[in-house]
Amino acid sequence: MSEGSGRVEIQSETDVLQTRQQARDAAEQVGFDTTDITRIVTAVSELARNIHLYAGEGTMEWKHITDDDRTGLTVIFEDQGPGIDDPDAALEGEFSTSDGLGRGLSGTQTLMDDMEIDTEQGEGTTITITKWHS
Numbered sequence: 516m517s518e519g520s521g522r523v524e525i526q527s528e529t530d531v532l533q534t535r536q537q538a539r540d541a542a543e544q545v546g547f548d549t550t551d552i553t554r555i556v557t558a559v560s561e562l563a564r565n566i567h568l569y570a571g572e573g574t575m576e577w578k579h580i581t582d583d584d585r586t587g588l589t590v591i592f593e594d595q596g597p598g599i600d601d602p603d604a605a606l607e608g609e610f611s612t613s614d615g616l617g618r619g620l621s622g623t624q625t626l627m628d629d630m631e632i633d634t635e636q637g638e639g640t641t642i643t644i645t646k647w648h649s
């Protein structure tokens with residue numbers, strides 16, 4: 516697998532589709548199977564949609580990763596929006612400020628191997644997700 520990385524500016528609905536396409540291509544390059552590719556694209560779709568809905572705009576950056584005996588994919592979502600009120604409750608799937616189900620973040624955590632939320636009221640949100648190729 517070649518080392519790679521990429522970046523998408525999220526400002527419109529079209530950009531959300533672009534994040535899905537880039538994440539799919541990046542996941543295919545790692546060699547993930549169809550099930551894992553679907554998991555990754557679904558997770559990316561949720562986080563990109565959240566940026567579009569709640570922060571207005573932001574960025575997605577992906578990079579291929581390696582450790583001693585594995586390869587994988589990390590995707591970082593960053594925005595300067597309002598921040599998430601209660602990230603712990605959001606991860607429990609019990610918190611929504613829209614008419615959504617409030618399942619986006621909790622679902623994303625289930626689909627990925629690792630997820631980190633760094634959020635500050637009025638400052639913005641950074642969410643990092645990782646999946647390893649076993």
Ligand SMILES: Nc1ncnc2c1ncn2[C@@H]1O[C@H](COP(=O)(O)OP(=O)(O)OP(=O)(O)O)[C@@H](O)[C@H]1O
Binds near residue numbers: 613617620640
């Ligand atoms: N990037 C973000 N910036 C600010 N708030 C956010 C961001 N992402 C999520 N949130 C907040 O966290 C809540 C939970 O997000 P989550 O994606 O889990 O559910 P939802 O978007 O409300 O509904 P669903 O994704 O199921 O349609 C949102 O309602 C919103 O208040």
Ligand SMILES: [Mg+2]
Binds near residue numbers: 561565619620
């Ligand atoms: Mg959501």
